Amino acid sequence: MSGSRAEAEEKVGSRQRLQVNEYKENQNIACVSLRPVQTTVLGKTAKVYLVPFSLSNYKPDQLKRPKSLLDKNSNNEVACKKCKKAEIKKTCRRILTPKMEATSSKAESTLQKSSLDVHAESNKRQYKSTSDTVILSADTESSQDGDSDEGTTPGMDDFSGLSPYEKKRLKNISENANFFASLQLSESAARLREMIKKRQPPESKRKKPKKKENGTGCRRSMRLLKVDPSGVSLPATPTQPILVADENPLLPPGPLEMTSENRDDNSELFKGFLQTWAEVSKTRSKNTEKALSSIKSYKANLNGMIISEDTVYKVTKGPIFSVALHPSEIRTLVAAGARSGQVGLWDLTHQPKEDGVYIFQPHSQPVSCLYFSPANPAHLLSLSYDGTLRCGDFSRAVFEEVYRDEGSSFSSFDFLAEDASTLIVGHWDGSMSLVDRRTPGTSCEKLINSSLSKIRTVHVHPVHRQYFITAGLRDIHIYDARCLKPSRSQPLISLTEHTKSIASAYFSPLTGNRVVTTCADCKLRIFDSSCISSKIPLLTTIRHNTITGRWLTRFQAVWDPKQEDCIIVGSMAHPRRVEIFHERGKWVHSFLGGECLASVCSINAMHPTRYILAGGNSSGRIHVFMN
Template sequence: MSGSCAAAEETAGSRQRLQKKVNEYKENQNISSASLRPAQNTILEKTVKVCLVPFSLRNYKPGQFKLPKSLLEKNSNNELPCKKYKKAEIKKTCTRISTSKMDATTSSKAESTLQKSSVDVHTGNNQRQHKSTSDTAILGVDMESIQDGDSDEDTSGPDGFSGLSPYERRRLKNISENANFFASLQLSESAARLREMIEKRQPPESKRKKPKKKENETGCRQSMRLRNVDPPEVSLPATPTKLTLVAEEKPLLPPGPLEMTPENRDDNSELFKEFLQTWAEVSKTSNKNVEKELSSIKIYKDNLSGMAISEDTVHKLTKGAIYSVAFHPSEIKTLVAAGAKSGQVGLWDLTHQPKEDGVYVFQPHRGAVGCLYFSPANPAHILSLSYDGTLRCGDFSRAVFEEVYRNEESSLSSFDFLAEDASTLIVGHWDGSMSLVDRRTPGTSPEKLINSSMRKIRTVHVHPVQRQYFITTGLRDIHIYDARRLNPRGNQPLISVTAHTKSIASAYFSPLTGNRIVTTCADCKLRIYDSSCISSEIPLLTTIRYNTITGRWLTRFRAVWDPKQEDCIIIGSMAHPRQVEIFHETGKRVHSFFNGEYLVSVCSINAMHPTRYILAGGNSSGKIHVFMN
């Protein structure tokens, strides 16, 4: 009995001591939960722990938070090993106490085990409060080895890790050695220095000055020939001196008369003397009072159909584009004249064979010959006007080009005869002014400069019956003036037509009565006006749509009247095959001249013989094409 009582007392004392240890453990738990450790909530005997750890990249070390895969698998139930350890030991101890066969040795061992586990837990809690984030992660995992009986061993070792298994001590030792190794590399210091270098402001780059190229400096590789170096034992030929080509301005020809000297042959040749004598005699015997009758359209068409072109009626007459064409009025000889852009005047006698012997080219001007007429009073005279500001008269009887008018300050554009005897002329200037020239008073200021209301004058044409009226072509308008009312200070036109939308190339009166006016405009329209009554307005009769766009390399089209036919006009064409067309004043096409073998270019300037059915067309290369019966 006494032994039983002693055992019971001893058991009761063990229970009291155990209860005391449990209370102390709870107090320690409360103290630790009141410290920096996060709060723990137990639900259904499962504890959820949330660790808040200060984090900074500045003290970060590579591999610091990486955990072994085995530890992650062991802790997949979200319970700390230390907590498992506590529950298991407490349950084991209570089971041993409740067993009646437990002896004092076993009870004392359980007591020591519980005391040691509580101390270890308390020590672990204090260490988690003061350790860094890496130590907290290490000490908080992989504690199952303690549950297997490792807790009974002496876990203090020389490395300073107490309460851990040999495996954990080895693992923590490796971690520590790795951390020391990476610390010895001084990666953080290198990163800081690199960061300072990047953040440091770079000075602005100064613009590099290009070095001046030396004159004698050799750039890329060059051959000995380009470097002007003699090859060994061979001497280079002397390099010729380079001639500097300077664009020479063509000066004006001297004032006064010029000798009629042909450029394509000797002026003392027998052919040229015979040419001058023949044309002087033809001009004296020419019939000046030929009556011009208007034939019917049917007869006119039949005569046009009989006109043809051949190899003998095509010839290059001048250098450069042809700007003007005129026919001599003779009915015995066929003489065509052409004025070129180069300032040349070419004469071609088509009745002379071979045709090369009937061609004569002269140079009376330096600028383009924009207007060319045979004198109505003396057909042995041919008058030519040039853009260089000179107007000359070629006299075949004396073989000389006389100077009729000269103006070096203004460029001339066109002229026409005011009087039937060709004694007075009206001359148009490109700047919009006009000049009245009287050939009967040479040498005593024969010209009279008149200002007009136009900014530019392209063509001038006199009325064939009422010769006091003349028409001028401006930029986009045409004006009709009365020569008897011209004032040097300024003049207002009798009639002004402003219906054209683009620039006008020409405007001409009809040849017999002057009752019609034809204009050629860049808006691809030919307009015919009724000028039978010259009053404040002239009505528009017909508008013919026609392609008048020749471009910059071709001479502009100018529609002209057939001097034999009052109501028909002649104009070149851009159509294929190349052709020259004739229109009636009503807008109907009367006839087209074309030949695919001998007419292969655009004839911009055309003229018809005054009494015969002969047509001459000039192109922009100086070639004349003649259609004749």
Template structure:
């Protein structure tokens, strides 16, 4: 150590020795039989080593005895206000003797444990100790006149930094004690443990005896103002009105609903329908026209204002063209049960339309008799099958079943004497038109029948379309129950709207399915199954307000089928059995709706289509009248 530091060390050492001696003397006063000299010698040795490393005189250059007191005090305060770095503290502790280091560490741990156990007591004790250490620190600045006994405590041997740190710990402990965190935590724990009080039910107020209730209408209470009650009114039982009442059995007069039946014009109209006959024989033996000539004739067909007219009230559910080659006569069946007859040769066109009501529910099937074209047969959901005779102006009843609903029919015989009728519940009936009222009920393996159609050549076979199955039966093996189909096809994934044989040979079958596909099958060989030939993508989703599409064959062309379309602009399309489109009928300003039901004339190039508002659209060649 340099010689310049000897004098300050001796001066500081003398002060420390005096303080330690005073402390030891004070502590030893209460101890009996103890000598002061051995204790003094031990303490002086320890304190001398502690004072060898002062915190502020390491960089002191001038003689501190020559400096004024105020300057020394200012210098000491400035140095003590700065907190030494951790590295300096560790280095300073490394130079301390083991006894002093152990004493300081023990004091630290004692204060920390005391502050955690009891905030109140520790804060009080630490505050006293801090005051004592502050007095001791001020005594080191050279003020010999102050009372040196105020800084004598058990921590008098600590350095100023340790005393400052203990002071901060005591202040922090006092601050946390003032927050009363333990008390707040205890109160919060008690609040959590307490159960929430149950909601008290609202007590209903007691009704006073003389309390006046709510004012009510005497008219609703049926009480006169005088207080007398009115006589009880007799309630009449509700009369259930049948929405679709059945017409009386037997023949019905052919009475038009839209015109007067007493005028001469209506009688002349009936006479025209009764006199027209089919002038050409069946075209079974004729050769089919080529596809090129067929397309050329279709291109010549057109529609105009005179060939569009509203014929029925409500949606058209069936349509038929009279086979006459001299006059153009169209019959349309409606969902309202009406049958409309339209003679396109009449001008104005309103005079050529007559509407009749032979049924009360939709007319699902309509055919002219193959033997007598003056007879038109109609089948309805109401369970009746009637024949309209224009020569006698009546609708004869051919078959009636009030417990069942009919869906479709066809002629088993070429002369039209025997008919096969399909029911919605999946059963069938054989009907002889020559003896009205006689029929034979037959069972089937189907749960529902939508359409039924007879093979044009081998008339013992007929095809039925149901929910998802197409069955072909042999009429020669029918029995009242347990009839199994000769051929069954399961190619369809959704409900089937129709299935028809090709008109001339019956070698093809076209079906319309709700899965937006038209399918054509090969029925030339009646074996265990009919192979699929072509699948045509076609939109068949008409919704609930439009009549479902039914693809039908052109009677003149064996390999072409006609079907309505949902495409824009509205049209009627014709497809070849190979799947390619042959022709589309556009109406420009005259065909602005969907024609769901269509029919082609058996010998002439005339197409009639009906929509869901009762209108009939007719496409024809210019020379056809």
């Protein structure tokens, strides 16, 4: 009793450890390889050996268990081996030898592939049953269905030996195979491939017409064939190089006769114009010790300056690059240098105003700098991009050549000496020239290479004339004329506060204690140059729109010669105006002209002793404010 009770408990425990495998339907597997499953029960390890199996090639005698597994059992398990072995054989024959014959030839291959899963499951169950503690699920199910004879092998059409789950699964597989076979998917796919196949049209190559050997060709020009009407070939004409005319040819060296382009040289008006220069040859000398007027009185005088239609006239052709006012207190004479190389003179005391304008052509390129000589007001010096510096002597009606360098382009100049005997000339390539007018010829005394890559303006200190300031691309340099070297001169002071391109830099006119610079960053800067040392401090920064664009001449802020603590600069504001600022940054005055001032005056100049302001725009027009 105790032995049967222990056997029953062992059987119940083994049934609780039953492993059930689930299968996926409709999964086609051509070849199955299963890994051995190790199950440890009571310290024993069961090894499962799996081999590929196919129902079509199955033979009942092929399935054999390894003897090594049976040899490992203990002596207590010998009694159970025979009965377990008999049960395993019965189960394997029921599961692995079903008599199935495919009713449809199309579903046969599908059933064979799906049977691999059934065989793999049965193999797992069979080889797991070698241990006493492992019982196959098929064995448990077979006890309910009943045992069949061990020697009989059912056919493929007899499903009585299979479990209900396997019967249902095989039935579903067969129905699915028949359903997909009825759909005729392979035939539909073949027809679809034929329908979507692109048919490339045959390439149609254009047949070239055959050339006719004796046919008449197309007509051609006899001129192009260089044949005369009789059929005789014409002689080849010698080819000559085409000379391209220079847009701005250099004028011949030497003095040029002063001939007006808008007047007759023999007219009485032109002769009278030349005679007026004898009256203005002597002017009052500047009184440097004169005290500056107060801002209140200065504003009052500025408020009295007005503009009218009689003080506006087109003097030159093209944009104005430079403006100069004659220091005479008797007559009002304005000079303007244009981009076309013209120099225009306007005598405002002459009426009508058309008769007081005279235009000359001493240069072939823009005139960037104009000054009346401080020693002889009848001399007007002009500098141009074409590499020439000329002096217009109106008493002799001639433009003398002071300095010439065809291999370079000049940008600015100033007088080193008060008698205008020596000059400093700035080049666009960054070099400088010292010119002595007392020596014969037009060659310079010394050519200096500066530390700047480009020089825009040059200005000399009004008191200590050995110092001069140059405006480069981004830096401002102050040099000592006594320490210049031909190779590479180093500046005494460098101002590097500017962030964009610089247009100009000028000393204050009376004492030189201030320096004003104009920069493209929309700022006017004023520096303290009262003590020229290693550093010049920045005093004031004035916000001002200096962006004129490519069609307008760039702004240049200049000092008022009468009031050296005030600067004059053009404006882009509407309505158009010319503004004056104090050195501390305060606004002082704006010159508004209404309809008479409808354009931007980029270049401006103030009379040294009188309250007269002349501004030039980019169309060659001069606007004069005077009281």
